Amino acid sequence: MFRNQILSTLRHGLGYCTKYPLTVALRLVQGFCVAHLFNEYVGGFRLVQGPSMMPTFSPNPEMRGDLVVAVSPRDPRALVCKRIIGLPGDVVCVDPTGEYAPSTEHVYVPKGHLWLMGDNASWSRDSRTYGPVPMALIRGIIVARVSRRPHV
């Protein structure tokens, strides 16, 4: 009976589509816009790939230790996923591993910026190379992992 109901709804829907194609197209455009706004300003799904966050995966806005998705400072088309190490006003060690800078060098994170680092320090291009990242580039905080691809 339930199945019949679905079928009849579908049939009605199809009939509607053929009868008023323009209205249906407009509704699709509107639906797309709603979905886009939600994805852009509320939350959405992103595929995370690359080795820079290899060993791992808080709803409070911007805390040290949060994982964030940001527009890459080196390429406006790319998104990167990193961990927040320093907030504005913090003094951070540029590179504890001593790879890019002597491990004694410390910098002050300026107002409106964050210090980001990948967890896999030996395979990550992050604030150690491009310096503090403006908060305006942050697109969101990672809240949960939905799925993991088996072979990356």
Added chain:
Amino acid sequence: MSFRRFTFHTSKNRGKWLSALLWVPVGLVFTKCGYTVMAVRGTSMQPTLNPEPLIRRDIAVFDRYSVSSLHDVRRGDIVAFKSPGNANELLVKRVLALEGDVVQTLPPYPDKEVTIPAGHSWVEGDESFRTFDSNRFGPIPLGLVDSKVMFILWPLNRFGWLSSTTGGEKISSQGSPWRKGHAEVERERWRSSRVTVKSKLD
């Protein structure tokens, strides 16, 4: 429960309201991803924008489509970008240099010469004395760029496409329009003399 009754034929008035409401997200997406209208505050882009800031503010159409979708930012474009120090503030400046270019900086900047890193640009105000630009905060990531100024709506005497607002007037060999045009060319020459564009061979 039929599809038709469920969506539109509950009550005539309510259906009307609902379908009007559904256009709101379409408008929002158009302004966020397409074109938007904003007023420009401040004097740092004089004389290109806000030449008479005490009397009136310029209102312009900003093109977000070619920045966010086409990633088309060129030297000489006037762009609105999020201030690197404050994510809620938009600044309007001119792009002087893109990645790989070498710029001769102006006083507040610590180094004499800068090579622009990958994905960054150098932005400056046209009025170089009163401006908060790359000479203070350094090269900015292109990801901060929000839109390009495309068309001036207000004041009406400068209504038109941005590129034609300075070159569009008929320029005779003397008088104030000629002097204005001449000053514009001089400024442009001075700006480009400070930038060494990365050659395509490298």
